[in-house]
Amino acid sequence: MPSDSILRLVWIYPDLLSTYGDQGNVLVLEQRAQRRGIPVETYHVRSADPVPEGGDIYLIGGGEDRPQILAAERLRRDGGLHRAVARGACLLAVCAGYQIMGTTFGGEEGQPVDGLGLFDISSGRGTARAVGELVGEADSGLGIPTLTGFENHMGVTRLGPGVRPLATTTVGTGNGNGTEGCHVGKMIGTYLHGPALARNPGLADLLLTWAVGFQLPPLDDTWFEQLRQERLGAVLSR
């Protein structure tokens, strides 16, 4: 947390990578910080603009093949996200945004495209589209409850030794090998697309805790919990 005590959220390329309600993650973080009295400033960084280095939490969302490749090219050229992460900033990378954080990912025809190399992962195109609810038990070291969300992607992601899986899948495809997403340091990648934090306030609070550097008081999570229970119930009872 910077000395002036304002939490800075940076939403990267909403003009290129924002297809599935990615705004939800920004809104959930804003609200959960503000309800704890933490002032928040949010920056929307268009793809033509440089990525500021002084943010606390960076968010990047999902998108189609062409925008994904464009976003990777621009972020590599820009370098701002690399510098922010080197400084210790937090990152939530979702779906297409998750894939481009790796060393390579699959392009429009499945060709390998260079990623940003921030995660020790590489992704390719699978044979079938993974569409549907996803449930996973989070890595025990993270101390957060069962993950729930929706996935819609064709990616298959291999995790290298430099990252840990975010979760073990019980329903859904995730990385394609029984795990879902990854984490390393203060960075999280996930195939739970769009408003992943709306279904997983624990994940939101994990990012906020990393960013502010102290334990946060609990909130009244009635609506979050009702939605979680309803979704988990609907999926696990099938």
Next chain:
Amino acid sequence: MTQLPLRAQLASALGRTAATLSRATGRGDGSVIGGRVGLALEPDLLRKLAQDRKLALVSATNGKTTTTRLITSALQDLGEVATNAFGANMPAGHVSALSSAKHAPYGVLEVDEKYLPEVIDTTGAGVIVLMNLSRDQMDRAGEIWLLAQKWRRALAGRQVHVIANADDPLVTWGASTAAGVTWVSAGQPWKEDSWCCPECGGPLDRKGMEYTPPGSAAPGPVPAAAHGAVVSRAAENDWACRECAFRRPQPTWFLDDDAVIDPHGQRWVLDIELPGRANRANAVMALATAAAFGLPVQQALPRLREVTSVAGRYTVVQRDGRHARLLLAKNPAGWLEAFDVLDRSLPVILSVNAQGPDGRDTSWLWDVDYRVLRGGPVFVTGERRLDLALRLDIAGVPFQLVNSFEEALAAQPPGKVDVIANYTAFQQIRSEFGRAV
């Protein structure tokens, strides 16, 4: 009209029998099942049924059912018009529509965006109407840049007359390979899917679309005395890529608040029955299409005004003194259009499902800006009401959660209430409260 070959005639007749049966047994309006039976018997049936007719195909993410209806209404003056009035917009529905009006020399078909290339190819339609493209049911519909790319390929080198909305960059890109295009400035309130150039990925520079209050124009044609105002208004919708040559083509038709400006510069107050900005945009597209069939505005516009409700949209259903007006909103752009129509002095009931036809993913709820609902009573229902409840809570919109539409209605004081529902939620309300059209 040429005679259909015997096999196609038989397939078409059987299709109609199935449709009649489906209607008689109360399983819907029959337009899809009839077409499926026909298609199974004669895969080439659609091609044969389309032959020798003057056809217009209408495609978009939003407004295709309504625009199809408006164009159909206008073309009635020319002769009988075959149309898929109930929104069965895939080839089975087209077969059904054309075989139930066998001798109609004209046809206006609503076409699902994904099926458009195939249906252009099969029917050889001469007029294609393209209005808007935005995120919609992404768990099954797929990617819209890809969709626009497929439109480009389907239209390239084909002798068709395209009527396209130049204010939507993705539609413009999708339409611009066609040999002949009439560009219409129909506006684009929802811009979240077109901040980047579809041609090169660079940033699109756009003028804002600040709301300007409607002018006080007299009804009927008036000379374009305020021509300067038209130009500046059109410029508000202008866009251009910062990094390549792709830019908005010059439109010849304009939606100007509550009026249309035709290619002669004449301004006609629309004064249609259907409410809201989106329907005025649909009307302008319909008038430009009618003109492509040789119908002048003064002849087509009165026909557009006769349309009051389209497949249940804007219908008022009643129970125990509560009058509920139904608005359909299937995706974020559609919700923006519905908010524009809402009577803000009334309570509003929101109902959201996530069945197959809706898309099973509710992520899109987070793309809708619900803050406009602050300050009035809001009731939340539908199978995915908890998704919407959390969304509204985060948006700071007070609401009341109810278990069913019936309960929501009973919670109202007698009088009017507005309802916004997505596809299956809308259909559930219609089937419970009668299928008034």
